[in-house]
Amino acid sequence: MNITFLExxxxxxxxxxxxxxxxxxxxxxxxxxxxxxxxxxxxxxRSQGADCVVLSNMKxxxxxxxxxxxxxxxxxxxxxVDLVDVDYCREKGITVCNCAGYSTVAVADLVFGFVxxxxxxxxxxxxxVRRGGTKAGLVGFELEGKRFGVIGAGAIGTxxxxxxxxxxxxTVAYSRSEKEIPGVKFLSLEELLKTSxxxxxxxPQTPETLGMMGxxxxxxxKESALFINTARGPVVDSQAxxxxxxxxxxxxxxxxxxEMEPPVPEDHVLLKxxxxxxxxxxxxxxxxxxxxxxxxxxxxxxxxxxGRPQNVIC
Numbered sequence: 146m147n148i149t150f151l152e153x154x155x156x157x158x159x160x161x162x163x164x165x166x167x168x169x170x171x172x173x174x175x176x177x178x179x180x181x182x183x184x185x186x187x188x189x190x191r192s193q194g195a196d197c198v199v200l201s202n203m204k205x206x207x208x209x210x211x212x213x214x215x216x217x218x219x220x221x222x223x224x225x226v227d228l229v230d231v232d233y234c235r236e237k238g239i240t241v242c243n244c245a246g247y248s249t250v251a252v253a254d255l256v257f258g259f260v261x262x263x264x265x266x267x268x269x270x271x272x273x274v275r276r277g278g279t280k281a282g283l284v285g286f287e288l289e290g291k292r293f294g295v296i297g298a299g300a301i302g303t304x305x306x307x308x309x310x311x312x313x314x315x316t317v318a319y320s321r322s323e324k325e326i327p328g329v330k331f332l333s334l335e336e337l338l339k340t341s342x343x344x345x346x347x348x349p350q351t352p353e354t355l356g357m358m359g360x361x362x363x364x365x366x367k368e369s370a371l372f373i374n375t376a377r378g379p380v381v382d383s384q385a386x387x388x389x390x391x392x393x394x395x396x397x398x399x400x401x402x403x404e405m406e407p408p409v410p411e412d413h414v415l416l417k418x419x420x421x422x423x424x425x426x427x428x429x430x431x432x433x434x435x436x437x438x439x440x441x442x443x444x445x446x447x448x449x450x451x452g453r454p455q456n457v458i459c
Contacts, residue, residue, distance in 0.1 A: 146173040147215070148446060149195040151188060152181040152203070154222055155435030168443035169450060185209050192216065197449070199442055202406065202426075207233040218454075220445050222438050224248060224429070225377065226458050227350045235459040242445045242456040246300055247438040248429035252375050253304040255428040256345055257312075259399035262422055263371050264288060289313030294341030296334065297348035297376065298326065305345055317341060338365040343373070350377035358382065363389035371397045375428040378402040387418040396420065401428045 148169070154161055158177055165175060178191060181203070189209045192198050197218040198205075207230045210216060218240045219229060226243050234241050262268055265285040273283060293309035295302045298320040306316045306329050316329045317340070323331045338344060344366065348354045358374075359382040366372070372395055374381050383404065389395045399422040403409050407425035415421055441456070448455045 146197075146450070147176070147195045148173050148197045149176045149178075149191060149199070151178055151191055151198055151200045153177075153179050154199070154201070154439050154442065155430070155432075156439050160436075161439050164439050164443045165446070168447040173450075189213065197446060199446075202228060204228045206230045210234065210237070210239065218242070218446075218449050220244075220442055220449075221458075222442050225349055227377070231459050239459075240449060240454055241458040242449065242454055243458055244438050244441040244445070245456055247441055248431075248434045249300045249304055251431040251434040252301050252428040253308060254431070255401065255424070256305050256373055256375055257308060259373050259375075259401075259422055260288065260343060260345075260371065263397040263399060263420070268422065288343075291315070291342040292317060292340055294318065294332075294337040294344045296320075296337065296344065296346050298324065298329070298331075299347060301375075302345075302347035305347065309343075314343075334362075335365060338362055339367075341370060342367065343371045345373040346376045346380065348376055348380060350379055354380050356380070356382050358386070360385040360388070363394055366395050368393060368396065370395050371399075373398070374400045374402060376402065378404045383413070383415050387414040387421075390418040390421055397422075399423070402426055 158179065183203045185208055188205065189212050192209065192213045194215055196215055197220060198216065199220045199222055201222040205228060210230060210233055216239055219234065221229060221241065221243045224243055224245055226241060229241060231241055266283040270283050273279065289312060291314050293314040293316050295306050295318045298318045303326055306318060306326060309316050310328050317332050317337055318329050319332055319334045319337045346358065357380055363385055386398060390398055397420040400415060401424045403413065416423060445456055
């Protein structure tokens with residue numbers, strides 16, 4: 146059995162190796178690469194002879210997988226698996242598992258970092274102080290009493306809703322599959338967008354969700370509303386969001402994700418938009434989340450070797 150970690154996972158290799166050895170023993174041959182190289186030819190070369198590979202959020206397509214005849218399992222050290230050719234893996238009987246849940250707390254934390262920054266003009270206030278200014282024009286608003294709308298009520302969306310309730314917000318949600326969440330009212334997407342003061346997006350990237358937030362959707366929102374995207378970049382039409390900000394259709398936005406992985410081009414339309422906070426796909430990345438992820442990876446491999454895989458995508 147050959148197991149290959151195609152990139153580091155954010156914790157010391159010694160600690161990762163200990164976790165993996167505890168889970169699967171010393172019999173498998175395990176290879177660790179300490180750099181992240183996304184070139185398909187390099188990934189293909191590194192994957193040769195591996196029964197199982199571990200990677201996070203980098204493209205691992207048919208062009209690579211088809212040239213790795215020994216490959217039987219792909220462990221995605223991430224929640225989303227949209228960069229892996231899952232259809233081809235299903236066709237070839239290759240198991241794909243993810244690490245659902247490891248970043249739930251980290252992502253929800255950043256959502257509220259964004260919300261408070263926007264609501265209280267934290268970045269603008271910092272700039273004002275440094276240039277000798279005052280709070281003039283920078284007085285913000287409290288979250289208590291605001292309607293907080295969440296699109297996608299999975300694990301992260303549910304945690305965001307619960308935290309919003311702790312701030313005293315009225316909480317509403319839109320989801321393809323409704324469930325019982327205390328204190329949360331489920332609405333149509335149109336009604337949520339029309340009535341929410343804050344909209345936070347938490348849906349996966351699928352063919353159905355691509356571009357789900359476009360001009361028509363932003364046009365429905367309040368001019369005073371804030372929009373947060375810590376989900377996936379392609380779910381939002383960046384041009385439409387930039388236009389909504391620049392024309393005052395919405396008051397502010399924060400995004401952690403784009404159509405591509407960082408670095409984001411300097412001329413990206415969102416980087417020139419008014420009242421937008423941008424971060425380089427960091428929502429999932431906390432020290433604690435990386436440790437949780439490593440534990441799940443080790444357990445995923447163990448369960449797969451035992452013939453009872455968990456967190457199975459296909």
